[in-house]
Amino acid sequence: MPLGVQRRPMHAGVLLAGWVLLLVLIPSTLVVGPLGAAGSPAQLLGLLAGVWWLAAQLDRSRATLSPGEPTRTAMAVFAVAMIGSYLAATTRPIEAIELSAADRGLLVVLSWWSVTLLTTDGLVSRQGLDDLLRLLTTVTGIVAALGLVQFVTGLAIVDQISIPGLSANGSLVGLIDRNGMARVAGTSSHPIEFGVLLAMVLPVALHYASVDTHRRRWRRYTPVVLICAALPVTMSRSALLAVAVVLAVLFPLWSARKRIAALVAVGIGLMAVYVAVPGLLGTMLRLFTDISDDGSAQSRTDSYALALEFISRDPWWGRGLSTFLPTYRILDNQYLGSLIEGGVIGTTALVTLLVVAIWQSGRMSRRLPDPGDRGLARALMATVAAAALSCATFDAFGFPQVAGTLFFAIGCIGALRRHARSYGDLDVPDRGAGRSLQRPVPAAQPG
Numbered sequence: 323m324p325l326g327v328q329r330r331p332m333h334a335g336v337l338l339a340g341w342v343l344l345l346v347l348i349p350s351t352l353v354v355g356p357l358g359a360a361g362s363p364a365q366l367l368g369l370l371a372g373v374w375w376l377a378a379q380l381d382r383s384r385a386t387l388s389p390g391e392p393t394r395t396a397m398a399v400f401a402v403a404m405i406g407s408y409l410a411a412t413t414r415p416i417e418a419i420e421l422s423a424a425d426r427g428l429l430v431v432l433s434w435w436s437v438t439l440l441t442t443d444g445l446v447s448r449q450g451l452d453d454l455l456r457l458l459t460t461v462t463g464i465v466a467a468l469g470l471v472q473f474v475t476g477l478a479i480v481d482q483i484s485i486p487g488l489s490a491n492g493s494l495v496g497l498i499d500r501n502g503m504a505r506v507a508g509t510s511s512h513p514i515e516f517g518v519l520l521a522m523v524l525p526v527a528l529h530y531a532s533v534d535t536h537r538r539r540w541r542r543y544t545p546v547v548l549i550c551a552a553l554p555v556t557m558s559r560s561a562l563l564a565v566a567v568v569l570a571v572l573f574p575l576w577s578a579r580k581r582i583a584a585l586v587a588v589g590i591g592l593m594a595v596y597v598a599v600p601g602l603l604g605t606m607l608r609l610f611t612d613i614s615d616d617g618s619a620q621s622r623t624d625s626y627a628l629a630l631e632f633i634s635r636d637p638w639w640g641r642g643l644s645t646f647l648p649t650y651r652i653l654d655n656q657y658l659g660s661l662i663e664g665g666v667i668g669t670t671a672l673v674t675l676l677v678v679a680i681w682q683s684g685r686m687s688r689r690l691p692d693p694g695d696r697g698l699a700r701a702l703m704a705t706v707a708a709a710a711l712s713c714a715t716f717d718a719f720g721f722p723q724v725a726g727t728l729f730f731a732i733g734c735i736g737a738l739r740r741h742a743r744s745y746g747d748l749d750v751p752d753r754g755a756g757r758s759l760q761r762p763v764p765a766a767q768p769g
Contacts, residue, residue: 334444337374339457341367341437345726346461346519349480350511352488358422359491360429362722369429372436375443393736394442396671396678397729401435403671404428404643407664411642420645427644430722434729441733448741451734452530455698458727459527463545466520466552469506473555480509505557515721517561518712520549522727525568525704532580533694554595560715564708571704575687575697625653632662640665648720656713676710679703679732682739690742699738705731 345364354361404427411424445451472479510516527549531542553561573581628651632641640663646653653659660669683703690696709728712718719725 334371334374334378334440334446335450335454337367337371338437338441338444338454341371342454342458342730343461345723345730346458346465347509348485348488349483349490349509350515350722351490352483352485353491354487355489355491357429358426359722360426360433361491363488364722364726365430365433368433368437368726370436371440371444372432375436375439378444391442391736391740392678392682393675393732393739394439396675397435397438397732400668400671400675401431403664403668404431407640407668408643410636410639410665411645414642416642416645420642420647423644423647424642430719430725431643434725437726438729438733438736441730442736442740445737445741448738451737451741452698455526455734456530456534458730459523459530459545462520462523462527463548465508465510465516466545466548469508469516469552469555470548472506472508473504473552476504480507504555506552506555508552510723511721513556514558514560514716515724517553517556517558518564518708518716518718518721519723519727520553520556521561521564521568521712522705522708522724522731524549524553524565525572525701525708526698528572529697529701533697550591555599560712563715564712567708567711568704571707572700575700625651625655625658629653629655629658629662633665636665638665638667640668643668652717654716656716656718659717659719672713675732676706676713679706679735680710683735686735686739686742695738695742699735702731702735702738706735 341364344362344367348363350362352362353359354363354366357366408424408428412421416424441454445454468479471477505513506516507513508516508519510519524546527545531546534542553565569584573584576584632646635641640661643663646659646662653662657669657672660672664672680703683699683706686699687696687703690699706728709718709724709731712724718728
């Protein structure tokens with residue numbers, strides 16, 4: 323554990339809490355004007371997190387990080403690959419608009435990296451990790467409620483928000499029409515981002531609703547109900563697929579009784595949607611049955627030939643970080659976009675990071691003695707798995723809430739693993755998901 327962070331335990335947690343609030347509650351399109359997409363309040367606070375983490379490391383008596391965390395290492399490899407892609411852009415003939423986009427992209431990557439590092443190393447207590455994730459579920463429940471209000475009233479609401487020093491980097495949508503029905507966006511820049519964000523936070527909300535038995539039931543389950551109610555009105559295929567991934571990851575850990583309760587809840591929810599919003603279920607079903615005639619789906623498949631042409635020009639490092647501008651083509655596929663901008667090296671680093679995060683969290687969900695820790699590990703695994711799938715269905719890194727939540731979740735996986743190692747929990751044999759053992763009490767430290 324970084325000694326510098328130990329001496330100032332409150333600062334890292336407070337900074338990360340502020341980052342969560344800014345990421346989710348401030349509309350995604352509000353930024354510091356001159357910085358464009360890199361100038362959102364959350365992105366800037368993320369860069370400050372990197373300064374804090376680095377200062378903590380310089381304050382250590384040892385220069386090396388110990389113990390090593392696989393997610394931290396994988397994140398470093400990904401960041402270095404993105405920096406290499408940025409250098410590839412700046413060392414070739416490049417237009418000013420692409421160079422400016424590459425500069426912004428580099429700042430965004432550094433912000434993601436910083437949040438992951440500070441989350442992994444800056445939380446001195448296991449309680450601090452829980453507090454941050456509870457905060458994430460609470461604020462996501464708030465924006466889910468905002469989305470429901472948008473759907474019922476037909477008002478964007480976010481277009482009335484004005485924050486001194488911030489300007490809109492695009493339209494403050496709130497609502498988009500799809501097949502005659504309003505799609506809500508909450509504080510996100512698009513309903514797809516909003517839906518995927520809700521799906522990513524859902525497993526964490528379910529976890530704390532289950533384990534926080536010291537809190538009143540309505541307080542525990544309110545974020546879950548709000549998130550589940552808001553998900554259908556985003557009318558996003560990506561969100562629905564992400565929810566399917568979440569359930570597929572969580573079901574093996576749940577008891578038979580909990581699985582039945584979940585299926586009953588899904589059935590009741592579908593009936594409630596059918597009664598409350600006639601036509602919504604049919605619209606959601608047609609998102610998949612009429613996919614061959616859907617313009618957005620056709621745009622995705624039509625992009626493959628163009629993408630392959632760009633990839634063949636710069637296969638290893640790509641054409642450069644963030645240089646394939648939306649005005650050229652909207653690919654709606656982050657992996658394809660990563661191949662164009664970061665090449666094989668950058669895309670391999672991205673996939674490796676996702677695989678390491680899912681593998682580490684899955685391993686902890688089987689090996690940790692404490693059932694609450696196992697449940698949290700599996701919830702974070704579901705969050706990252708949902709994001710990994712969504713990267714194939716839309717350009718996830720172009721949406722700050724989804725991308726930020728992904729890298730924050732990866733940092734949380736590293737933090738959970740670090741605290742588990744401090745108890746020796748990962749040194750025990752695989753105990754499976756069904757055993758419930760108490761965490762050993764750590765020996766008292768001198769002084």
